[in-house]
Amino acid sequence: MAEAFSALPFLPPLRLQINNRKLIEGFYRGIGAPDIGAVMRIIDKVDKVSTDVLAKMLADDAGLAPDQVERCLALAAIRSPDRSFADQVQALGVRDPMLDEGVAELTTVVEGCARFASAGWSSKPTCGSRVAWTITRAPYSRPG
Numbered sequence: 344m345a346e347a348f349s350a351l352p353f354l355p356p357l358r359l360q361i362n363n364r365k366l367i368e369g370f371y372r373g374i375g376a377p378d379i380g381a382v383m384r385i386i387d388k389v390d391k392v393s394t395d396v397l398a399k400m401l402a403d404d405a406g407l408a409p410d411q412v413e414r415c416l417a418l419a420a421i422r423s424p425d426r427s428f429a430d431q432v433q434a435l436g437v438r439d440p441m442l443d444e445g446v447a448e449l450t451t452v453v454e455g456c457a458r459f460a461s462a463g464w465s466s467k468p469t470c471g472s473r474v475a476w477t478i479t480r481a482p483y484s485r486p487g
Contacts, residue, residue, distance in 0.1 A: 363449040366432070369442025370418055374411045381405040382415060389419045426453045 367386070371379045385400045392400075394416060401412045414435055421431045429446050 363445045363452075365441050366445025366449055367418070369439040369445050370432070370435075370437050371415070373437035373439035373442050374407075374414050376411060376415075377406045382407065386415060386419050426450050428453070 367383060368379055371382045376382045382401065382405045385397060385405055388400075389397065397419075398412050398416060401407045401415055402409070407415065414437065417435055418432065421428050423431060429450050432442075432446055
């Protein structure tokens with residue numbers, strides 16, 4: 344992907360947002376959420392409503408206990424500039440095979456995107472249950 348973008352010197356800055364459903368679904372399975380789909384729909388509002396509103400919705404609409412709500416909000420709050428997000432997810436103490444698979448896949452994506460720098464791209468990643476990169480191409484100059 345980095346090679347393809349590198350071949351397009353006219354490309355304006357862009358933002359990539361990457362979501363790994365296995366990570367979030369595995370996390371919600373691991374905490375014993377009774378309605379994983381409801382939790383996903385509610386957490387998807389993280390950029391639109393306050394943490395207090397999310398907490399109330401998770402309890403009332405998704406049937407989560409207070410400790411489950413806390414863990415879901417902790418996962419949604421994870422941000423890091425590199426693969427250290429995986430350690431932060433692991434530190435939440437949730438275990439599930441699907442979660443492990445999702446973390447491994449997202450780590451691979453993060454490491455792959457790091458190659459943008461070697462292709463002349465500047466990237467500023469934010470990693471967590473979602474990964475977003477703001478990517479800009481180094482200024483293009485014609486050879487010779």
